[in-house]
Amino acid sequence: MAKVQGLLFGLATVVLVVVSVFYFTKDWMPPLHSDRGAIDHGIALSLAVTGVVFIVTNLLLAWVSFRYQDRPGAVASYWHDHAGLEWSWTGVTALILFFFLFGALRLWGQIVNTPPPADALLVEVTGQQFAWNVRYPGPDGMFGRTDARQATQENPIGLDRADPAAADDLLLLNQLYLPQGRAVDVRLRSLDVLHSLFLPNFRVKQDAVPGMTVSTWFVPKDAGDFEIACAEHCGLGHYRMRGRVHVVPAADFDQALAAAAAP
């Protein structure tokens, strides 16, 4: 019985490696339609490198547990320290991780820590239980004032109609129209609890925090209809806080938006 265990453990580990690596070679990412391909590359590269480490360490584990089972006459070696070995694997690990870190910081700077281009389309998305209120500033390029005290069923974000800047604001519910190929600067807010704007095809995920306006920007690359999901548990309707992104050719954008916003 005990003899079998080492073989079994070795085999199980090999099967784990083969099956899991096989499935990792499939493309699981939702189709990419934004300029954030660097995230996909980062994930693929990280999966490849950690995958190699996964295969090597697991095969080592499988091999030692099969090879060094106790058998009659077996002697364990009295070997418990090797400074050179320990320093080298610490060093090599640190070196690999250093490259990861370098890449991670560069990518973070590129995606999160870079201001949007000046010509970016401004759009405000305000989460509430359980819908996304989308607002465009209109021709004046300015959002009208909002006041939570004025919030009602018909005016969830409490837009202050007395503010002249509010007159041309365009409001949509759960529909996000975006121009193809132009940067979009999303201003995220929330009325009640935490939400998280998740656009799987655009590699965008950003929490909407009440009391704060959080900004994130990206460039939609391809025309089409895509889904919006809420990624932060926000209450009973969290699972159906769905919206749609409509990316339209830049030339048709104003028209499409006006048509969508028409009552």
Add this chain to the structure above:
Amino acid sequence: MAHAAEAQAGEAHVHAPQAFIWRYVFSKDHKVIAIQYYVTAMFMALIAGLLAMLVRLQLAWPERDNAWLGNLLPMGFQSGVMNPEFYAMLFTMHGTIMVFFVLSTAPVSGFGNLLIPLQAGARDMAFPFLNGLSFWTFLCGCVVILSSFFVASGAAAAGWTSYPPLSALKGAIPGSDMGQTLWIVAMVFFIASFTMGGLNFVTTILNLRAKGLTMFRMPLTMWSMFLVAILGLLAFPALTAASLLLVFDRHFGTSFFLPAGLVLNNVPLMGPDGAFLHQGGSPLLWQHLFWFLGHPEVYILMLPALGFTSDIIATFARKPIFGYRSMVLAMVAIAGLSFVVWGHHMFVSGMSPYLGMAFAVGTILIAVPSAVKVFNWLATLYRSRIRFTTAMLWALGVVSLFISGGLSGILLGQGALDIHLHDTMFVVAHFHLIMAGAALFGVFGATAYWFPKMFGRLMNEPLGKAHFWFTFVTYYGTFFPMHYIGIAGHLRRIYDPYQYEFLAPLKGINEFITVSAFILGLSQILFFVNFFWSAFKGKKAGENPWDANGLEWTTSSPPPHGNWPGAIPVVHRWPYEYSNPAAPRDHVMQHEPPFAGEPRH
């Protein structure tokens, strides 16, 4: 020295209390308290595990009519379909109970209490009364958290992280009414209990070690307990502070976490005078305080498992643990770094991007000591002679999970990649493999290994091995595929994923995971049967059934009240002296006098 031994022999005449209630119920004996903790944690695990089964049922077949379950749990189902509020309650309570009341409790409070005095060569913990009080405080916490299932508005449902405003506004989700209050009360009991335990652990380890047992001769299990206790003492107060502030926000109208201008269900939260009920608070503040505890807490779960694994592997590989000092330093580094990485839970929370960078650095760094541990284990196994006992299988399982679960952390630690992976099943896969899995397998291994010191008997080996294989295969079957669906964007905490077109194709995988999870759940029956059968009917274990070296193996199984009938043994070496060719046999115990030509450890 002779004088000391004499004095100690004298002490052993202190008798254990004879009345049942003082001996087994309100006991101050660390071994009884350990078993009390362990069995309570097992009971809590049973409940939290059943909650997880219901979660899995819903994720695989949200449309199915489960009339029989509806009859069984009328509060959770409406004509056979689960309510969303019940689902939110399930994952919240599963997380809370598992993290705090099972996986912090069984390894730390259970095995910590059992092993620290035995491995240290102490007659009991430093403060036995405090130790007993700690258990009863813990039990109050268990009762409170369980009672929240029976309040009308349901148990807490804002996730185990209880992020406000969801957890602070009663109208935001039903669980944020009485349920959340009970959640906070249970947390306070738990923290008080854990603090009492921590005081005991650190004091006992620093003050009551046997003669000759220097810090660098301690078993790695003891080192892990020492670090875990310090982590608990330093990290839990942040949750105490946060919980207190949350209580004030919830019940007394303060605005620590709640900003102005909240609108709930299209109704602005304002007083009759038109002023907002809340002003200027920050929901992010809670996240910072929570994760300042939360991340060290993850290591509170894991470090003991790493300690158990090292001890078990050395014993059954019949080899000294490789790189003992680097193992200790790695654990110290992991514990230290765990205080500066909490922000990696908050990459997309809206906090300053510069903070995000700092937290990515710490997070990636923590992989270095973790990798060192894996390599040291592999080097320990190299040219060993492995005895495949049940305990050894579990220890190898921990190594396997530590590799599989650890590597995905490198993806999540890179802030930009986390944008896509955050709050998806990829994260669920990651922490179930490395944190929950390693802790759980560690506890199973420790149970098989130290069972003699709990009940004086051995667990049944064939049954134990069957339990291991079922658990090992289905654990991977359950949690590994979550990586794939996570990459595909599958969200966590979602009642019905198939509302989304991009998640609909993942249903088949979800069904596979659920079936695997059900087998995983059922396999645990093997453990319960083995545990209780062996505790009463198992083969009697001698003092040292595994030919191990630690001080716990120098006394009878189970040890008497006071742990050693005579004098406390004196320590001459580390606990890993296996297979030294110069030694008279293949292992030399810590208390045996030095042999000719022995290296100093």
Add this chain to the structure above:
Amino acid sequence: MPGEILEKARAHAGGPRGPVGSWGGGGSAGPDGGIAADPRRLGLWLFLGTVTMLFVGFTSAYLVRRASADWRPLAIPALLWWNTAAIVASSGALEVARRRLRGWAPVGAVPWVFATGILGVLFAVGQVLAWRALAARGFYLETSPHNSFFYVLTGTHLVHLAGGLVWFGVVLSRVRRLAYVPGEDGLGLFATYWHFLAGLWLYLLVLLFVV
């Protein structure tokens, strides 16, 4: 009486080692010598460490919250200065009592122990009066974040002080029974906690009203 006291002193010199409960003088001395002092002292310091972390948590919350737009500073209630004087004086009185005790004058220590307690109670009463004074002026818990922090921090401090007063009750009864051993620092543990509370209060005062 002196003979009895001497006896106690001698018994005490062996020192309590090991578990404080059922094992009497049990356990074993630490191998490194250094830290193997009184485990109760180590336990107390660890407890103070965890209390410190609690207030570190509050402090970080306070500093974050103070940066927000709605922060309106609260004027310090004048009574707090008197309370501060009381708690500092209480610590001072305790030090005098300890000196008496160490200087083989247990009887002379009794009034100073009383003074410690009375000043401590005065502080507690003063804190409650300060709350009432604030409330009378319309500064309630929820009025502004500075108010909220004032009530929460002073309240948490007061809870710890209440624990100290319970401990003080034990100390007082032992002092009155002359149960402490002259020449030994029997009040040492309690003094550590009591001074910690005074120090914590000074810290809170600075945090809330000075910086």
